[in-house]
Every structure is written in structure tokens, then in C-alpha cells.
Amino acid sequence: MSKSIVKSVSSKSIVEQAKGSFHGGIHPAEFKNISNQQSIKDLPIAAQLVIPVKQQLGQTGEVVVNLGDRISRGQLLVKATGILSANIHSPADGIVTSLSPAYVGHPSGMKSAAITIKTDLEQSEGKIFEPIDWRNPSNLEEIQSRIRQAGIVGLGGATFPTHVKTSSREINTLIVNAMECEPFITCDDRMLKDIPKQVIEGAQIVANLVKAKNIIFATEDNKQLSIEKLSEAISKTTESIPMSIVVAPTKYPSGGEKQTIELVTGKQVPSGKIPASMGLLVQNVATLHAVFNAVVKGQPLYQRLVTITGNLVDRPGNYWIAFGTQITDLIEHFNVDVNDCEKVIIGGPLMGQSVTDFTAPVTKATNCLIFNKADKTEKAWLTQTTEHQPCIRCGECEKVCPADLLPQQLLWYSQSDQWENLQQQGILDCIECGACAYVCPSEIPLVQYYRYGKSSLKDIQRKNVIAEKAKKRFDFKEMRIQREKAERAAKHKKAAEARRQAALDKKNDSDGKQQAINDALARVKQKKASVGQAQGVAQTETDEKKES
């Protein structure tokens, strides 16, 4: 670890302005200082935890505990199946009391597989792994498998399994996404203020793993304090991979992966391509901290930093909350007046979703919970009529779309079920940021239309796959029947041929068999005749004796 590099980095200013900018974007009220004033605290583990079996993008894992099992903190509960999957560990010591499906806060309102744990009063440390000396280059494989074992997924909200991203070895730059552009959410901001060293170490571990040559922390200019803390920590560090901070003007949604890249590098990631194709890896602050926990502390991902905010919360702030902690427990802990609280928003107010069933648990995807007073300021027609106002073609949505799409066109095609056109208009590039719906003067729930369109496209794709499979099997059966028929026919033909040949042989006696049989028969006849003669002679002799 040469110190000269560090010195050269720290000698010039490590904070710079963002080079690029992205199309559109909005400036909603921030509401961030409700929760970013207090330092991070731990939340005591609740008496009961409901842990959804699927908490990440990709395949559902396999449950490896049984009903009634005594489990320890950090123990594996769900084992990943396949590449795009992640382990889930127990956040507490306790007993598995139920494996039946539970409400997990999914927008469908459907229940999903979950593990319910009754927790013990006394909790162990939960550090189940051996720490790894990540600076030793021979341990890279081990770090990669640790990231996988620890069940780390993207904690910015997308929950994409991290080990898939870190398996790339052609990365130039690791971008640490600390934009946190959505209103109310402050967990990444607070993490950089309180524990910047751990985040830096996590970033170094990942950068080292993917062989990145530099690390860029990307943040917005409304987080001055965390920028200060971070640059202070960077200037003090002795790590080898150079780090810098890029500050972008505050604008929503600069935290989107492709938007962040555009801000930092000034280049766009082409549609359908991943950042790794440009030599870039983007990781969220909290994800890197989880990597630090797994590699340095040996702690799997079983809790996360969650922003608890809103005007109904007693002590808003950022808390370490175990996965599976139900909203009901949080309501109790933060003295939320349930009468005033009709729904809770999980995630941010633009991209999150509201839940009305408060048994929903905190999962790997939950970065924020907003408990706000049921608002009385809604415009009357919004609640009275079921239909939104028609689109007036004002074009405001197009101006704010960060993905450079045409939101109006997407709306028309979604409304009229024209899925092919919808796809051609680039619906799959829509990041569902909600900027278009935010500016829409007709209050059209645009994102809901896009989600409807996207899931219709997914449905069609799934049906096509099923149809293709059925077609293959049908064709195969047809082929098999034909083949069997042909085989049978061939067999019959062969048998008939053989019979005919036999008959012919019999007639022609080509190999002399018939002749042999005839000869044998003749011999038998002859023998019989001669025996009869001899017997006749003997008979006459005895007769003669009797007479004499």
C-alpha cells in the first residue's frame, strides 16, 4: 500500500462538481431534516419477527429451517437457489413458530411465504463468519463468496444480488451512490455522517475485488455536512485506491443508476446495456456498509438502516432495524397515533408504496418508512371521482422524464393495450421514478399505467415461453408417434418378409432342408417296414413251436 498515491490524491481537492447532467428531473420539497438531525441508533429486537422468504430480485430461495427449530442470530434461514438469488439469515436468537404465508407488504396484498420467529430476550452477537484480511490479494475469491454467503443485495431499494455485480473483473471506476434524491429518506446521508470510515472500507473492499482503479462518491449538494465528514475521512485514510467526491446539484431522480452515471461521467448508458459494459460499477452506500460488515466483522445481512420519519413519529431518525420487524411494532415504539395514520409509505414518497396492513415487515428493500397524518389537503375531485382528468397534451411530463422517454405516448399505448408499440416507445427503460406523474396537471397516475403496461409485457413474454415449450413437446410427441408407427411398420414388414422368404424356401428347398426331412421320413418309413417284417418272422416261429 504505497502512501505516495494517497498523498497525491489528498493534496488536490477531492471534491468536484458533477461533469454531466441528465434530461428532466424535478425539485420536490425535501422533508429531509425531519430525520437527518439525530445520529444513528439501534432499535431493540421485537418479540416477533416475520421474515419473508423472498426479499430480493430474482429467484426465491429454499427454506432450510423447520417449524419449532431453535435458531441463533445470523443462522441461515433461506438458502439461495441459482445465481440471481440471495441467502437470508436470522436477525435474532429465537424459535421458528410458523412457516405459513404472511402478509409481506407486497402491492398485490397477497400473502407470501414467510418465517415467523419468536425472539429471545437475550441476544447473541450474530457474527457467524471469520473476518477476512481483504488487503491480501489471495483472498479475493473468498471475499466474493462471502458477499454471496452474507446475502447482500442492493440496499438502495432495487435489491439486486450484489455478488452478481461484483463478479465482473473489468471495472474501471466504482461509483458509490450517495445521491439519495428522494424526499424524506436520509439513511445514506446519516451513514456517511456517522460511520464514513466503515463505508470507505466497504468501498475499498469492493473496488479491490473488481479491480477498480478509482472510487467516486456521488452525492447531491444538499448534503453539505456528509460531504464534509466524508472528505475528512477520505483525507485521513491510508487506503490505496484513490477516492474522490462528485457533487451534483440537487434534483430528483439523480440517484437512479443510469442518472448517477450520466452525472458523474457525462456519458449515457445505452438502452439495454449494463454499466459494467462501460467499466462502471455503481453501489449504494448501505450496500457497501453491508459488505464491510460481512468481510471485516463477519456479520451477515440481517438488519439495515431505515429512516423512520413523518409528522406522526415521536423520535424520527435513522435506526438499525432487524429484517422482519413488523410495522405494528414500530408504531408502538415510535408512539404513532394509529387513528391519524391511515396508511404507511414504505420507501420514498415518489417510488415507494403505501400499505394499509400494518403487519407488513421491514425487508432488505425497506429504506424508509413514512408515518404521516392522513392529509386533508387532497383536492376534492381526487377522492370523489374514480377517474383522473384526461391528458391535455401539455408536454410537461416529457420535459421532466429522466430517461428521455415520451410519457404521453406511453400513456396512450398503455391505455389502449398496444403492447408492441409500448415496447417500441421504450417502456422498459422507464425507471418508474414518478417525475411525470408529479408534474401532471391532470393528476394522471402515470406510473401505475406504466407498471400495468410493463406487467402486461411480462405476461405476454411468459405466455410465449409456455407456448413455445408446449409446442416443442407437442411436436416431439407427434414425432415420437410417427417414429413408433414407422418402427412398427418396419417390424411388420420385416416379419412379413421373413414369412414370405420361409414359404419360398420351403417351396424351393434352396438349402436342402426339405430334402433332408424327406430323406429322414423315408428312412423312418423304411425302418418301420423292416421292423414289421422281423416281427412277422418271429411270430411264425413261436406258432410253429406251439404246434409242435
Add this chain to the structure above:
Amino acid sequence: MLELLIATLTLVGFAFICGSLLGFASIKFKVEGNPIVDQINEVLPQTQCGQCGYPGCKPYAEAIAEGEAINRCPPGGEAGIKALAELLDMEVVELDESCGEESLPTVVVIREDECIGCTKCIQACPVDAITGAAKMMHTVIESECTGCDLCIPPCPVDCIDIVEIQPTIDDWHWPNPAQLNKPSQIPVKVIS
């Protein structure tokens, strides 16, 4: 006179070259089978249920190419008819009710303790989704079952049930906001 001859010969020669080119192309690039049949077959849902009156999707596709009505496929439903109409540039028509009704996707399940192992359903299954042997219990491979229900009539002991496929969280479909009572709003917009 000579000019006339030259012109005629040129044209005849030109026509001959073009003709032989076309003739060559028609042999060299000959298309096996009827390509439109394959295109129609792509659109059909491949349940192989025979509700259209043909023994499978491919035969129905062949029949459509010959001029059969496009509204005889209940599993394809309205969307299927739309897709066929678009492909063949025809009018969208309502589903022919005599063929059946559009229903939610289903699969069949064998009540295994009642199965006598007659193999009749195995022979009836168009996609080989039933496994078992003579005098042995049979069972349906649900992931392969297209819900065509062709195995039900041959079963001598009526031990096959039709089960609707329950949507799971993974294949859940976002609802159409136009049909929702209360489309959700963006909270931050309401607050500010």
C-alpha cells in the same frame, strides 16, 4: 429493319436473362411448407386442446391458412383473435361460443389414490405432461400441463380434476389504473 431486329433481340435476351434468374431463384430459394401457417401457429397459444375442432394448434393454423374462421380458439381469447386479425389483416370478430369460453388458465391434477393405472390419460395428453406406467399410479407434471383437458374424457374412474392456476406474487399483474376505484397518488405532491 435492322434496328427493329436489334430492339427485339435485346428485349428477348433481357427477358430470357430475367426469366432464368427468376427460375433459378425459385428453385434455389424454395420455401418448404407454407410460411403463413408457421406465423399463425406462433400466435396460437399451443394448448393443443382441440376446442377449435382440429387435433392441435398446427392443424388449426393450417385450416386458418385455408380460410377457416379465426375465432375458434377459446384459450387464445380476445387477445389471440386480435393478434390473428392483425397478422392476416382481417376484421376482429367475437369468439365463437360453440367452441367454448375464454377462461382463466387451468391445469389438471390426478387424484392419485383413485388412479388405477390404465395409461389412457397418458395416451391422450398432447404434450406428454402425464407420467406413469401400466397399473402404476399416474401423475401430472403441472409445469408442462397446458390445461387442454383432453385427458378427462378417457379416464374410466374420473379421478382427474381441473384446477385454476392461482396467481403467485411473482407473476402478479399490476392492475389497470383505469379500473381502480382509487388510483394511488404521489404523497409528497399532496403534502406540499
